[in-house]
Amino acid sequence: xxxxxxxxxxxxxxxxxxxxxxxxxxxxxxxxxxxxxxxxxxxxxxxxxxxxxxxxxxxxxxxxxxxxxxxxxxxxxxxxxxxxxxxxxxxxxxxxxxxxxxxxxxxxxxxxxxxxxxxxxxxxxxxxxxxxxxxxxxxxxxxxxxxxxxxxxxxxxxxxxxxxxxxxxxxxxxxxxxxxxxxxxxxxxxxxxxxxxxxxxxxxxxxxxxxxxxxxxxxxxxxxxxxxxxxxxxxxxxxxxxxxxxxxxxxxxxxxxxxxxxxxxxxxxxxxxxxxxxxxxxxxxxxxxxxxxxxxxxxxxxxxxxxxxxxxxxxxxxxxxxxxxxxxxxxxxxxxxxxxxxxxxxxxxxxxxxxxxxxxxxxxxxxxxxxxxxxxxxxxxxxxxxxxxxxxxxxxxxxxxxxxxxxxxxxxxxxxxxxxxxxxxxxxxxxxxxxxxxxxxxxxxxxxxxxxxxxxxxxxxxxxxxxxxxxxxxxxxxxxxxxxxxxxxxxxxxxxxxxxxxxxxxxxxxxxxxxxxxxxxxxxxxxxxxxxxxxxxxxxxxxxxxxxxxxxxxxxxxxxxxxxxxxxxxxxxxxxxxxxxxxxxxxxxxxxxxxxxxxxxxxxxxxxxxxxxxxxxxxxxxxxxxxxxxxxxxxxxxxxxxxxxxxxxxxxxxxxxxxxxxxxxxxxxxxxxxxxxxxxxxxxxxxxxxxxxxxxxxxxxxxxxxxx
Numbered sequence: 001x002x003x004x005x006x007x008x009x010x011x012x013x014x015x016x017x018x019x020x021x022x023x024x025x026x027x028x029x030x031x032x033x034x035x036x037x038x039x040x041x042x043x044x045x046x047x048x049x050x051x052x053x054x055x056x057x058x059x060x061x062x063x064x065x066x067x068x069x070x071x072x073x074x075x076x077x078x079x080x081x082x083x084x085x086x087x088x089x090x091x092x093x094x095x096x097x098x099x100x101x102x103x104x105x106x107x108x109x110x111x112x113x114x115x116x117x118x119x120x121x122x123x124x125x126x127x128x129x130x131x132x133x134x135x136x137x138x139x140x141x142x143x144x145x146x147x148x149x150x151x152x153x154x155x156x157x158x159x160x161x162x163x164x165x166x167x168x169x170x171x172x173x174x175x176x177x178x179x180x181x182x183x184x185x186x187x188x189x190x191x192x193x194x195x196x197x198x199x200x201x202x203x204x205x206x207x208x209x210x211x212x213x214x215x216x217x218x219x220x221x222x223x224x225x226x227x228x229x230x231x232x233x234x235x236x237x238x239x240x241x242x243x244x245x246x247x248x249x250x251x252x253x254x255x256x257x258x259x260x261x262x263x264x265x266x267x268x269x270x271x272x273x274x275x276x277x278x279x280x281x282x283x284x285x286x287x288x289x290x291x292x293x294x295x296x297x298x299x300x301x302x303x304x305x306x307x308x309x310x311x312x313x314x315x316x317x318x319x320x321x322x323x324x325x326x327x328x329x330x331x332x333x334x335x336x337x338x339x340x341x342x343x344x345x346x347x348x349x350x351x352x353x354x355x356x357x358x359x360x361x362x363x364x365x366x367x368x369x370x371x372x373x374x375x376x377x378x379x380x381x382x383x384x385x386x387x388x389x390x391x392x393x394x395x396x397x398x399x400x401x402x403x404x405x406x407x408x409x410x411x412x413x414x415x416x417x418x419x420x421x422x423x424x425x426x427x428x429x430x431x432x433x434x435x436x437x438x439x440x441x442x443x444x445x446x447x448x449x450x451x452x453x454x455x456x457x458x459x460x461x462x463x464x465x466x467x468x469x470x471x472x473x474x475x476x477x478x479x480x481x482x483x484x485x486x487x488x489x490x491x492x493x494x495x496x497x498x499x500x501x502x503x504x505x506x507x508x509x510x511x512x513x514x515x516x517x518x519x520x521x522x523x524x525x526x527x528x529x530x531x532x533x534x535x536x537x538x539x540x541x542x543x544x545x546x547x548x549x550x551x552x553x554x555x556x557x558x559x560x561x562x563x564x565x566x567x568x569x570x571x572x573x574x575x576x577x578x579x580x581x582x583x584x585x586x587x588x589x590x591x592x593x594x595x596x597x598x599x600x601x602x603x604x605x606x607x608x609x610x611x612x613x614x615x616x617x618x619x620x621x622x623x624x625x626x627x628x629x630x631x632x633x634x635x636x637x638x639x640x641x642x643x644x645x646x647x648x649x650x651x652x653x654x655x656x657x658x659x660x661x662x663x664x665x666x667x668x669x670x671x672x673x674x675x676x677x678x679x680x681x682x683x684x685x686x687x688x689x690x691x692x693x694x695x696x697x698x699x700x701x702x703x704x705x706x707x708x
Contacts (some may be wrong), residue, residue: 018115044103045070049534051099051593053081060534071101093212098533101135102595103188108596108697110607111589111614113622114549117556120585123501124618126494128545128552129513131591136513137192139591140484142696143615144511149481150474152493154462155189158211164521182211183218189486190222196484200258206462208250219253222337227256233434235441235464252470262477264427265396269434269469282380282392282452285363285370286353290678292361294319297555300362303350304370305343306389309415310521312374315348315367343695351381351389351596364393375410377419394419397427430473435704438465438572449490451568451578454560458490458547465572467496479506484530488514491548495555498582503574504505507620512552516542549588555642556582585599587618599693602647602669608696609645616643616665645669645692652679667692 005025006650012018053059058070059081074089080096083090100608101107110685115128122526129136140148144601156163160173188204197203203226206674212230231252239246254264257533286292287300294301301319306312343350353361367639370393373379378399379390394402401407401424438444444463471493475481478499485493497510518526518541531538539545550561558581560566589610598604607622613622619642626647627635636648637655643665646655649672659666666683668677669692680689 014189016122026415029368036666044134045100045187046103046135047533048099048101049539053094053097053099058102059083060100061533062096062098070102073239075213075446088449093189093495099593101132103134106596107135107138108594108599108666109135109559109611110140110592110594110604111610112607113286113610114588114590116406116588117553117584117586119556119581122619123507123583123585124509125247125585126512126620127554127589127590128488128491128494128496128512128544128548128586128588130549131513131518132515132590133513134189134192135593136591137189137196139611140196140511141192143611144196144482144484146195146198147482148201148484148511149198149200149202149478151193151197151485152467152482153193153473153485153525154206154492155186155487155488156182159208160210163333179211179214183214187214187218187222190219193484193486194223194257197235197257200256200261201634202261203253203255204470204474205255206250206252206470208255209247212251212599216253221258223255224269227260229254229256229432231432231434233439234436235439235466237435237461238359239442240501254474261474263473265430265473265476266427267436267469268428268431269436269448270431280439281394281398283364283395285365285379285391285393286355287362287364292355294362296525298323299366300364301353301360302363302367303343303352305345305350306349306381306391308347308349310383310389312370312381313380315370318367321465349389351391361407372568373536374417377409379417380418401427421441423639427517429496430469432468434469436465436469439463439469441466444571445492448568449547451566452554452560453547454562454564456628458543462492464492464495464499466500467492468573472500473494475508476500479504479508481506482507483508484513486513488512489543491552491555494552494586498555498584499570499574501584502576502582511614512548514544518542552586555588556584558582559564584607587622596697599697602693611696612645612665612667614645640664643667648678649675649679653684654684658682663687669693 009025010016010019012021047060049062051057053073053074054076057073058337060068061068061075071083071085073081074084076094079094080091081094084090111129116125118150119596147593158171158178160171160178162172162177171181174183194203203219203223205215205219216228216230231254232249234248235250239248287297287657291297298320299318303316304312305314305316332484353363355361355606365373370379373393378394378407380393381391384390396406402409402419402421410422418443441460441463444455444465445461446459449458449461471483475483483493483497488494491512492624493515494510494512499506500506501508514540518538526538526541527661529537554560554566557568558577558579568578570576570578587610589602592607594604594607599608604624610622613619620640623638623640623643623645626638629635634647636651637644637646637658637659639655639658641660641662644655644659644663646652647669649668649670664686665688667690668676668679670679671694676691678687683689
């Protein structure tokens with residue numbers, strides 16, 4: 001059949017058509033035959049209601065549907081745009097058109113600043129981006145490739161209830177390609193997101209039963225080297241009424257790249273008892289189970305001398321030292337006694353690793369390690385009812401917690417020298433099934449959001465405390481972690497990161513991306529009111545403007561959008577009034593689409609400046625423009641405490657002299673490779689040096705065509 005198909009294609013006279021068919025047939029032959037198989041579908045496109053319409057722009061009708069195919073503007077004049085068409089050009093009022101960007105085409109992103117809140121002192125800012133998430137991910141390739149510690153996303157669940165769009169059209173349950181479109185939609189974004197993670201980064205994707213099995217297979221296909229685990233989360237114990245069983249759960253996939261960085265916790269998120277108590281601060285010093293015989297460790301068999309008060313004094317010769325290089329034979333305790341030195345000091349006792357059956361075993365550590373830990377107070381002796389001493393020690397994990405101050409030591413016993421440790425919660429690995437009242441979506445998602453906004457504006461937000469727990473598992477010990485959520489929704493992820501910072505004084509930051517879509521019902525009402533996409537009233541109803549931004553502003557300031565203190569308290573890990581706010585910095589920006597020519601000619605610095613600020617760590621002020629000297633001339637550079645931009649490489653000497661010692665990034669505007677190299681050689685070591693705009697333009701030229 002394959003040969004016959006090739007022969008038929010070879011008979012086509014049109015060379016271009018023959019070549020295209022050959023390429024498509026090749027793609028079909030390479031298609032996966034086993035596992036998750038789905039159609040790629042046409043690339044998506046995004047509507048840009050505020051983008052200027054000029055020659056070369058792709059446009060659709062401002063109020064058109066998904067069947068409205070994009071057309072190219074060939075000329076703009078006197079409020080009219082001439083559009084290229086199969087049946088000839090057509091002149092249309094610009095006011096009736098809206099620009100679109102199709103995936104796979106090169107885009108040159110910039111960011112327009114929308115406002116900020118500064119309550120976090122010198123901490124880095126959380127960045128909330130208004131824009132299409134695929135293109136935002138492309139922008140982040142320039143600013144954050146390999147820098148994100150955790151990606152947490154809550155994508156549309158594809159329930160069929162018109163809860164998400166594909167090519168600006170709501171996908172409902174009657175669409176025969178519903179699942180395939182969703183998979184294509186997710187695949188493009190996941191492939192774009194993964195390079196942003198650090199070597200040991202973690203991707204978390206939440207989902208419900210509609211796509212859970214498809215998503216699990218997709219993740220394993222896309223990231224075969226990752227360790228993928230699925231967590232089941234009870235979000236509504238009462239259950240959602242259905243024709244069959246009542247659903248109580250949702251799911252979260254954890255994809256661990258590199259070495260898994262799972263943090264131990266004081267709550268396994270499953271046990272009914274909540275926080276678990278540790279009952280094993282001290283562990284028996286004698287080895288049990290396997291490798292517990294003298295022959296398994298001759299260097300671990302030795303006497304430990306203990307005073308009458310229970311103080312560890314010294315360690316004697318090991319069995320290996322006593323018998324030399326010879327083989328250690330198994331024998332009863334009576335047979336070993338002649339080889340052992342008897343303690344002849346009154347009030348002191350030599351303790352050997354004697355097991356309950358009277359045979360000789362071995363200790364868990366060498367004599368040198370034992371004496372070192374005893375000196376620090378991590379070894380103790382307790383009298384046994386049968387005589388002698390039972391020896392125990394503090395395990396490595398607990399010692400680290402004592403040394404870091406997480407477990408308090410109230411001093412040392414003067415007689416024995418051992419540390420007196422406070423009781424503390426156990427640290428355990430969270431389980432893969434979570435059942436906590438704090439994860440209830442209604443109580444701690446919807447109700448909390450309504451408190452922050454002062455009214456109901458958004459359906460089905462995640463529980464704030466569920467997202468906190470989800471993130472704590474992987475970034476709990478990393479107080480400077482960067483978390484990305486490119487399905488930002490109501491902004492729960494940024495709120496949760498801010499809460500983690502409050503609990504331990506961290507400086508974690510988040511990047512949250514959300515579009516400004518309105519719901520299906522809202523769109524119908526807005527059209528009935530005479531509004532179109534891009535109109536002020538329409539945009540004000542979008543999710544970014546009406547939910548995400550005001551929710552995070554309320555969380556940080558403690559005030560509702562109406563300016564009154566938020567009612568209620570945070571619960572669980574950190575109980576406090578919500579009205580106190582959170583000590584964080586927020587920066588709100590909107591994704592813009594720039595012309596490559598304007599960028600290369602240094603005519604778009606104001607839009608690119610926030611990207612440079614983000615690449616440098618989102619610290620301090622954004623350098624948005626070129627300052628002027630006393631005579632009114634433009635300065636050849638701009639400087640901040642964390643990054644700097646050199647516009648005129650000839651002025652490198654004064655630029656270098658004025659660099660703050662805290663600068664981590666320098667951006668040099670030059671077309672010359674040698675000029676860039678010369679400037680780089682004069683900069684202090686340890687600074688990341690980027691060539692603008694060559695680096696910026698090449699980043700997005702490479703990204704072009706990667707959506708399939």
